[in-house]
Amino acid sequence: MFRICKIWLTLHLLLFLSGCWDEKTIQDFHYITAIGIDFKDGEYIVYTQLVDFAAVAKTEAKPTQAPPVYVGKQKGRSISIAINKLMRNTQQSLYLGHVSTFVISENVLNRQSTEIVDYIYRNQLLRYSSNIFATKNSMDELFSINGFFNLSPLYTTLYFPDDVYRIISFIQPITVQRYYSDQREKASTTILPSISWNDKVWKEKDKKRKSLYMDGAFIIYYKVSQPWFSEKELSGLRWLTKRTNKTPVNITMNKQDIYASFSHPAHKVKPVLKDGKYKFDIEIDVSGKILGLDTQIDIDKIKRKFESQIKKEILSTFKTGLQKNADPLNLGKTLYIKELKYWQKNHLKEPKDYLDKDSIHDINVKVHILNTGGLEAKPLE
Amino acid sequence: MKKISSIQTLSIFFLSIGLLNHVILIPFLLSTGGRDAWFFSILTIGLIPIWVYILSRIIKNMDNQSLTDWLENRFGKHIKNIALFFIVIYLISLVLATTKETIDWITTSFLFETPSLAIIIPFTLLCIFLAHSGMRSIAICSSVLLPIVVILGIFVATGNIPTKDYSHLLPLFENGYFHGIKTLQYSGYGLTELILIAFFQEKLSDKLKIKVLVFLCLGLVFLLLGPLTAALAEFGPSLAEVMRYPAYEQWRLLTIGKYIEHTDFFSIYQWLAGAYIRVSMALFLIMEVFKGKTNNVKLGILFAVGFLMVVISIVPFSNFKFLHISQKFYYPGAFYFLLLLSAFLFIGTFIRSKEGKRHANETIQK
Numbered sequence: 100m101f102r103i104c105k106i107w108l109t110l111h112l113l114l115f116l117s118g119c120w121d122e123k124t125i126q127d128f129h130y131i132t133a134i135g136i137d138f139k140d141g142e143y144i145v146y147t148q149l150v151d152f153a154a155v156a157k158t159e160a161k162p163t164q165a166p167p168v169y170v171g172k173q174k175g176r177s178i179s180i181a182i183n184k185l186m187r188n189t190q191q192s193l194y195l196g197h198v199s200t201f202v203i204s205e206n207v208l209n210r211q212s213t214e215i216v217d218y219i220y221r222n223q224l225l226r227y228s229s230n231i232f233a234t235k236n237s238m239d240e241l242f243s244i245n246g247f248f249n250l251s252p253l254y255t256t257l258y259f260p261d262d263v264y265r266i267i268s269f270i271q272p273i274t275v276q277r278y279y280s281d282q283r284e285k286a287s288t289t290i291l292p293s294i295s296w297n298d299k300v301w302k303e304k305d306k307k308r309k310s311l312y313m314d315g316a317f318i319i320y321y322k323v324s325q326p327w328f329s330e331k332e333l334s335g336l337r338w339l340t341k342r343t344n345k346t347p348v349n350i351t352m353n354k355q356d357i358y359a360s361f362s363h364p365a366h367k368v369k370p371v372l373k374d375g376k377y378k379f380d381i382e383i384d385v386s387g388k389i390l391g392l393d394t395q396i397d398i399d400k401i402k403r404k405f406e407s408q409i410k411k412e413i414l415s416t417f418k419t420g421l422q423k424n425a426d427p428l429n430l431g432k433t434l435y436i437k438e439l440k441y442w443q444k445n446h447l448k449e450p451k452d453y454l455d456k457d458s459i460h461d462i463n464v465k466v467h468i469l470n471t472g473g474l475e476a477k478p479l480e
Numbered sequence: 481m482k483k484i485s486s487i488q489t490l491s492i493f494f495l496s497i498g499l500l501n502h503v504i505l506i507p508f509l510l511s512t513g514g515r516d517a518w519f520f521s522i523l524t525i526g527l528i529p530i531w532v533y534i535l536s537r538i539i540k541n542m543d544n545q546s547l548t549d550w551l552e553n554r555f556g557k558h559i560k561n562i563a564l565f566f567i568v569i570y571l572i573s574l575v576l577a578t579t580k581e582t583i584d585w586i587t588t589s590f591l592f593e594t595p596s597l598a599i600i601i602p603f604t605l606l607c608i609f610l611a612h613s614g615m616r617s618i619a620i621c622s623s624v625l626l627p628i629v630v631i632l633g634i635f636v637a638t639g640n641i642p643t644k645d646y647s648h649l650l651p652l653f654e655n656g657y658f659h660g661i662k663t664l665q666y667s668g669y670g671l672t673e674l675i676l677i678a679f680f681q682e683k684l685s686d687k688l689k690i691k692v693l694v695f696l697c698l699g700l701v702f703l704l705l706g707p708l709t710a711a712l713a714e715f716g717p718s719l720a721e722v723m724r725y726p727a728y729e730q731w732r733l734l735t736i737g738k739y740i741e742h743t744d745f746f747s748i749y750q751w752l753a754g755a756y757i758r759v760s761m762a763l764f765l766i767m768e769v770f771k772g773k774t775n776n777v778k779l780g781i782l783f784a785v786g787f788l789m790v791v792i793s794i795v796p797f798s799n800f801k802f803l804h805i806s807q808k809f810y811y812p813g814a815f816y817f818l819l820l821l822s823a824f825l826f827i828g829t830f831i832r833s834k835e836g837k838r839h840a841n842e843t844i845q846k
Contacts, residue, residue, distance in 0.1 A: 220723075226742075279716070439651040
């Protein structure tokens with residue numbers, strides 16, 4: 100009796116646990132890989148990038164022609180309405196579970212609505228480990244750029260921004276999860292990288308090749324301001340970013356260039372009370388190696404020059420931020436965490452409430468030169 | 481009679497209360513306490529010595545008698561029946577709340593199109609089968625299930641480290657010092673449920689040492705703190721507060737390198753292992769209350785509760801209403817009930833047993 104019961108139970112499990120209802124056959128779907136969201140005239144415009152399933156995996160044989168990329172575009176009063184319109188017009192059903200990049204336009208950023216976060220977090224198929232970018236360009240163009248060597252768009256900066264960031268770290272790419280968790284934090288600034296393209300750098304025979312790159316970032320102070328900064332204006336930011344992996348710095352001494360690459364800066368921000376207002380002490384400790392040395396100078400002097408260069412970059416980023424009522428160095432977050440009472444008592448709300456041109460009290464940079472590359476610490480004769 | 485060891489008891493509780501502390505209670509803690517929740521959860525560590533003292537005194541005093549016998553000896557038949565009645569009600573509610581939570585999670589997170597019946601019937605049958613096989617089977621089952629659950633837990637905790645930013649844990653007390661104090665009723669609930677040890681202590685082969693109990697309590701608090709701080713560090717307080725399944729969302733976040741993602745199916749194993757042991761244990765303890773009855777009566781009771789499990793998961797009672805009720809009424813209520821029950825049992829340890837009295841009289845007469 101018991102044995103029959105057991106066999107029956109096992110059969111039962113075999114039948115039911117294989118989940119026939121939710122089974123999905125992979126060739127029956129169109130996979131959306133990127134979603135772009137724009138806003139115009141009271142309506143959201145949603146762009147989706149569909150990549151041919153066969154072009155997803157890298158294969159041994161090189162593709163001889165560029166893989167087809169479809170860009171869908173629909174309008175709607177909400178994101179879901181627009182996406183539903185897109186779904187009505189596909190030939191196989193659309194699958195959202197593999198979206199790995201979101202791109203939002205400047206207009207959407209300026210609206211500061213909660214709709215996108217609501218859409219992404221409520222949907223049980225979308226992932227917050229996806230990348231998120233802002234853009235000033237048109238999404239049509241962004242989404243139609245293929246990877247190099249006829250690879251699909253999945254092998255571009257749009258999908259793997261970390262690959263480039265790791266070798267030249269300026270603006271840290273972020274995921275949806277980090278973007279929204281930082282953005283909703285009181286007194287915090289979120290840095291949302293912006294993506295753009297040009298066709299001036301690479302050529303294929305005589306044809307210009309389009310390539311994607313990060314050109315700057317929007318510095319978002321939730322519900323207050325979201326100005327755009329170019330990569331150069333943000334050069335001070337990399338010294339306050341833990342993930343900075345390799346970042347180049349150039350200095351000029353004796354009319355000769357000295358070039359070094361730095362990595363993993365340690366930083367410390369300390370608010371200090373001066374005349375009833377908090378100012379900030381910033382400490383940076385960074386090590387790097389010299390990769391270009393054309394002139395014979397004492398290493399200590401070079402170090403000092405690098406230190407003052409880094410200091411200059413931080414100050415200039417701070418000052419540009421000040422003009423636009425932004426706090427790119429995220430000083431507000433430290434102040435809020437360490438001096439909560441002061442923050443609440445003075446009803447501080449936006450960067451200009453707690454920052455002015457003298458807010459940086461002291462910047463203390465320490466540079467360590469680990470080595471001078473494959474050559475000794477003197478220029479070639 | 482075959483008995484179970486302390487280690488097996490540990491694994492039973494790490495799975496059954498683990499599901500509670502690690503998963504079910506996290507959204508309540510976050511939505512009542514916000515950022516301060518983790519701080520108040522740490523405070524519960526301070527209560528562990530008192531709680532362990534009470535527990536060990538009760539277990540020692542029960543001295544291998546079953547709960548029903550012990551209650552009758554101390555309080556007499558009437559009070560025993562009343563106490564058992566409330567205990568059974570509590571155990572049934574535990575079974576139903578766990579089942580409802582599990583099935584809701586499955587249907588809102590990944591099996592959108594599968595009818596709930598197809599999920600709930602096998603689950604109920606398995607639980608009844610395990611409960612009917614006895615405490616030793618539950619113990620063996622949980623010692624088999626637990627190691628993989630632990631390995632997966634370590635996997636998701638360490639794999640997510642790059643996405644965590646622990647600065648979200650500060651500043652504390654944004655909304656006053658006592659804003660999060662209500663979270664204590666949730667963070668304490670997992671610990672108070674340890675009183676269930678008293679319901680089956682006679683099945684233990686060795687004495688539960690104080691060391692083991694302290695380890696168990698610390699482990700449970702640690703299980704609570706892990707996903708709680710991780711949810712705050714990953715999503716920030718404002719998003720973590722409104723998430724329905726913060727612990728599960730952490731699995732959805734996990735990516736390793738470029739090509740490994742979508743690992744959340746592992747969480748199904750973890751959750752179901754916990755729910756399976758939790759429900760089976762409660763079903764078994766319900767059966768224990770009806771100890772003297774025949775096998776058929778016991779089976780009937782099991783199937784009756786099983787029927788309730790099926791009913792509760794298919795009635796169209798929406799998830800957010802269930803969330804509201806369990807957060808506002810059920811879990812705090814269960815917490816206070818268990819506190820009362822523990823106090824009641826603790827008082828019982830001071831009453832001299834009737835058998836003991838008789839025994840004492842006999843020796844005096846001799």
